[in-house]
Amino acid sequence: MRWLKKRPEKAYCRLLRENTTFHGIRDSIATGGWLRALWICIIFLASMAALIGCGFIVWEFNNRPLSVTYSIRENVSLIIPDIIICPFNRFNKTYLNYWNVSDNLAQYLELAFPQASQHPFQYKSYKNLIDKINELEEELNKLLLNIGISFAEFIDKAAINCRAFFVNDKSICDNSKELMSMTGKCFRIKGEEQKIDGNGHPQKLILNLPTKLFNPAPNQMLNNGILVKLAERNKGIDHDMSFIPAGVHAMIQLTATRFEFKHYPPHFLCREEEESYSRVWCFEKCFLEEAEKKCNCSLAAASQPGSPNICTPRQFFNCFYIVLQFTNASYVDDNVAKCKTICLPPCRNWRFDKTISYANFPSEIAKHFVKDKTKWENLQNTIILDVFYTTLDYTVIQQMLTITPSSFIAQLGGQISLWIGGSIISVIQLIIYLISYLFVYFRRTRQETIKRMRENRKRRKSELFNIEKNKKEIALEGGLPEPAEIEILCQKEKRKIKRKNKKEENEGEEISSKLKKEIKIRKRRRKIGKEIKFDSSQKSDKNNVENSDYNYEMDDVNCITARV
Template sequence: MKIFLWRSSRRSPPIMTKVGLRLRNCVSIMFKVKIADGKKKNGYIQLFFDSLVNVCANTTAHAIPNIIHTCETFIEYFQYPFTVHLNVYEKDLVDFPAVSICNLNPFDTSKPHTLKYIKEKLAEKNLSTEVHGTDDLPALYQVRQAMKVLKASEMYDRDVNKSFLEYDMGFKLDDMLISCYFNGERCDTTNFTTFFTFEYGNCFTYNKNDFEHKIHKTSRSGPNSGLTLELFTGFPGKQDLFLEKKGLYIVVHNNSYEPDVKFEGMKLPVGFSADVSVHRYFYNRLGPPYGSCKEDTSKSNEDDPEFYKATIALGLYSRRICLEICIQNLFIIPRCNCSDPSIPIVNNSYILCHTMDEINCIDKVRNELDTRDLSIDCDHECPVDCNKIDYEISTNFADYPSEYYFHTIENQPNLSNKFKNFGNLTYSNFKQSVILLNVFYKDLAYSFLQEIPSMHFADAIGIIGGQIGLFLGCSVLTFFEPLEVFIEVCYKLLTKPRKNIIQVKASI
């Protein structure tokens, strides 16, 4: 008996490379079928797929599957990536920045009408000028509450009674200025402009760009240049009612706008010489689709957000002021039925909060907002501006004055006149009342930070074209490969594998 064993012969399936794996995943997604990994077949789809992978792995256009990589280029492009370029430029002559100063004490109680006003307003609120701290009501809380009431009352009276403006409650620049120099040349009160703030009352700006003043330029840097001021802040124990700290508030800012002292600037203590060095930063951000900033914040359009337009109406756009206006209208006014006097007025239909209950209501709303994500409510109303100038400042302090300098200046008329109503001028009183300030450029260079697109549309097309040109190296044989796929698929369909057959022929 002879036994013949016949077994069907099949070519081994191609090796599944990373390219094949990507193709299998793509086909699975497109046809919503699961393609086996060479173990379990899924009919004609699997048959076609095996043939496609085989041709792609051996094609003369040896990297057709790399066209898949081009989708990564598209994904990257539509993520709108950008890079930040930092350039430092040197200049020989630059505009000196605007410098705004405020006395931390908003009320000059040496003026009889100011002291009378304070007593009347406190009496209306059942408060007294005499503060005695307790465990339940610490002195710091009582002093700050009294100051809030006085500031709010003054803002309310200024708003409803225009004749009230004639009664200046705060310090004037003549009351404060002892000496003024810019790059070694004398300056005086005529070089300053005055503006009023809720926080500090009268504030004064040097080198503001307006019709009355010309911007000062400088070609000098370092501590021996810039603006030098000697300032009197009030006699200790006589001109510091409801004030827990004494000193000066300073803001270095762009010449074209009035600063928001609620968010910008820093406090400087009396009894010191403060050197404030300045470095300029210019920012240029990308607008949509790369970012959400607004390119032109000098004007508003009809389709702009309501609070953005309200901020523009006040003057130069500030996102922080816009956010405050948003908080005012969405949270404070609906809850307290009045507006926070520390926020600019944009709607005259609401009165300013000025009673104790109203001020406590504002504090309560503010405390609740501390744990709330305000971006949900206000981000769309207050866009970031694409172009911005920032002044980075650093400070150094030295003890001021020396004993020698005090004895040199104590008989200077414009200084002694500030103390004559309070008794003899002593070194201790002088040190607790006066500050020496010097603002200067650290250097004349400025830093320019610019956002630049990492990929333009032309770049994306170029990359894709380059990939096709690099990887789709075609020959004459390449054009016959689709025919090869067709022939191979037809062959496999016509020559289906046969089962193993054992034929036994018996001979007797």
């Protein structure tokens, strides 16, 4: 076991050979020759295959963590989404006439809703209102002062009430909610529960458009009908919308899709489910927040105003529009991109796909039942909506982890076990033995290095001590050591002098000055050497040579050399 004392780290190699469960290691150690070479090749190829397999698993886990699954689920019943109805009118003409609002001021009020003109014949009126903006603003302030309300209260009261549209069933408005949009005030009607497939039990809505109450506007959509949006119950709206003309019986057939995504950055980002979260509302708040703070007012069309004050048309053009910098396309694009990163799509939500079909209502044959001209005109402005699911099943689009953490670990273990027969314990064992081997090896080499340095330092001190001792013996006793022994003591210094001289010759710099200095040193030391004289007739033992005269001197390395 001498090898173990000299190299203690070998003990860990022996432990690995005896205890490891990795296939082929024991066989490669126990055999020899071509068979050992074969086993080494097999172990190498198996290890490379295990590494490649583990690499593919890690790459798949990092780059393709999510997969999408589709499934169909059937329910006993489904909730019809909330139906949002937006008439193409903003103000009640009867209310404006009650307060003696002039025609120019009535159209000026429409500019509080920032929507461009739709047709060329509206441009002239729009431009005339902009030219008179200061005059009409003063008239508006006088009107509000006379009524004694704010502009926000005026916008709310001047809009057409929900009951004006649902004449036949006014109870619908009791459960509806009001919200503002570019077209004016909209009404959100709660969806009902459908328990039978198809058109058996749809949610039916009958609207009568009170066209006599409509106020014309230079920036309004002059369509004869309504705008319909669908939204998940108790959730925010999205960009879904459809036009329904007046005088039709429309059937809105629905199919539902359920999305269940995972917030898994950086591969997919979404907003965890929150009560009444809407990406449209979030984007609106992000995009308009700075302008609302600086102008201290919100747009009349804001679905969720950030300020209790509503911007008048002059405030919109002189402040709100300038802060938003619509003329600077790059600024608007940057602002939109920033808001998109903030307002992520919801992780779980419903999408309702619509198929709309309609027929004209009423038909000419209905005149047989309606003799009154006014009633006939009202029927022509009637819209009937039937909203229903074609089937009570829905599609589920779900994101799932391609490889779960437990599956990831299991697959890595399977690759290692398949190719090299290892396990977690085997890998930990290998790491422990490797770290222990390196620790003992470096500790041993460090100790040996320190020991050699100490021995060299001790030897150098001993040599210097012997040289000084020889000097003193020569000077005091008058005896001389053997010339050969003196040469041995001075070999090291002579070699240093030779290397130094050779370097000086190669460099060729300052040779003359160094030679002069060397001559002076030699003369000085010759002078010192002459002071040490010995009797040539004195008999000596082993330290002297008979019938020989020696002249000793101190050379330029401070050691004694013998010259015959």
